[in-house]
Amino acid sequence: MNLSLTGKKYLTTDERRLTQISSKKRNLCLSVSICGFNQILFLCILYSVFCILFFACVPPPVKPKPAVDVAKPPPIADPFKPFLDEHLKKAVSLEQQGEILGAIEEFKIALTIDPTNDEAKVGLKRLSEMADIEAEKHYQKGLSLKKSDPSKARIEFLIALRIKPDYQLSIEELKGWHLFVAKSRLLAPSGETDTGVEDYLSVALSLYEDGDYAGAIQEFLKAKEKYPKNPEITKHLNLSYYKLGVAHFEKWEYKNALRMFSSLKPDFEKVGDYLKKVRAGLKKTAEDSYKNGLKLFREQKLTQAIEQWNIVLEIEPEHKKAREYIEKAKNLLKSLEQLK
């Protein structure tokens, strides 16, 4: 760029062109900058128009309440009300008669009609608790009678179930009871119509299956008294003797085992073998006890020595030496007491 004499600028061609371009831009910018404030104002107006249009076009969410309120029918009396009152009344009356189960159901019906009814709610809760307690009482009574009187036990379980229909334990007891009854009916003589036989045999069978052979023997003996020729009863009685004998043998209770096996014929199951083993065991016990007695005698433990020789005599009542030593020991004890 050059300067003239008057101080004016002398511009080259390029500079002039540049100046022209920039002046155009300036004009444009000027016009735009004039609008600076208007721009914002204009945008605001446009956004407002947009918002108005948007809310005008999109339907507002439907509010159910005002719509219903408009069509709200006049209040009508509840047609169930008389039935509700009737059921509540019936529930109270049944409760007074002791029909707890019936009263419970009436309260449930009342609550079906009006789930918010406090009288029914309270009544149902109270009676349900009562029913639970009562059912439990009968169930426990049934358990206590199960072995001694199965027929009465059955009635107790049934009462428990009548009071509390979902008493699963009672159902299980009854089903278990019936299995023994059915088994006992198979044992009973054909054509037997006396249901009393079920009692003897079901108790005997349940004891037998529980492993209580001593108890089973007692019950089978009762049944045998009534049906002396029934082979199934005899068979089960013999099996009870046999199993109890084996149990005693395994516990080295040879004397008891001998008693059980002696009630049976030697050819029943393995009775013959067991008898041999039991006798051998008893002989050894007698010998051991005799020797123990001598040892204790030498140690001057006279009372204990007598006990050992008594065992010998229990097994072998004709054991002379044991008898002699018992006499000796007793005499010595007497002398000692006299000296005191």
Add this chain to the structure above:
Amino acid sequence: MRDTGQRNRKTTLDADKRRYTQIFKYFTSCLFCVHLWLIFIIFLSLSAGCAGVVPQPEKKPPPIPKVEEKKPPEEISKERKSEDYVVIIASPSNTYESLSEKYYGSKNLSYIISEFNQNQPITPNKEIIVPLKSLNPGGLYPEGYLTIPILCYHQFGKSKSKDKMVVSEEMFDKQMAYLKENNYNVITLREFFDFVSYKRRPPKNSIVITIDDGWKNAKVIAAPILKKYGFKATLFIYTDLIKPSKITLTWDDIKEMINEGVIDAQSHSRTHPDLTKTKDNESETAYNQRLEKEIGESQKIIEQRLGIKPTFLAYPFGTFNDASIEILKKYQYEGAFTVIKGGNPFFYNNFSLNRSMVFNSEKIEDFIKLLETFKKEQL
């Protein structure tokens, strides 16, 4: 010169400043134009949408279920429901059958609603109660309990026979007629098992009819009489007996009777042995294997031949022991029957259920004695 330099620098700075301002203004103007354009587009699409020009995806109506639920007050008040009961104010169209179908899915259970409402006829505007839970499934009452007799037939003869196991055609007809006339409900074995499984009480005076073995006369004599009275029986077959012969049923005979709805088939073992007896010198293992064959194979054969898996067994000779029950359970049998005389209350064991043998007799009274359906006992 210095002035000139300073002025030049100032001019350059001013020019730069102006350029930046211009760029900034240019930029804001562009932004403004974009905004304008966007608003214009949104405006256009909205106005088109409102005018219904552009098909818009279907908008879900706002949730207003309460408004829809509100029915006219008459309809609301017709029914109240809880988990235990439905209480209905009867309308003229209601019947026990229609209610049973609506609430239980079957018309056959209408007796439950009817009995609960003391068998009163339905009167419009009166209350009807529908129990939704099985009430008293065991049929227990303070004065006793329900018991279901199961009648056990073996053979039928055209005329009177000396054999006590053969019931004459005439007597069988008489017996069935007696059941019909006296309103006995002949129920299926499945319905009976729902009762002994403590699920659902059948109607009062229910009985079950069973026929053992698989003799031809079951089809020739018994089936037409059963059909005549609309009764259904259960056939307990021992599979070795079923073969082409004049006196025994064939698999086709059994299929035919099943298709006619007269019988259903269940197991009576394979060869009909006494399941409690061991053979001479038979070991325990061999005995158990034999039991498995009798119980398991008969089930398999019936399933193969008839396409129905039997789940009930009638013990041959009616005898059983623990070993047989164990094997029955292993093969998923649900229950088994003896021939111990008497009805079955719900609390009888599923594997030792009673069946009363119907013997050849000329007296209908002998038959009536077997039909005890309620046992009196103070509970």
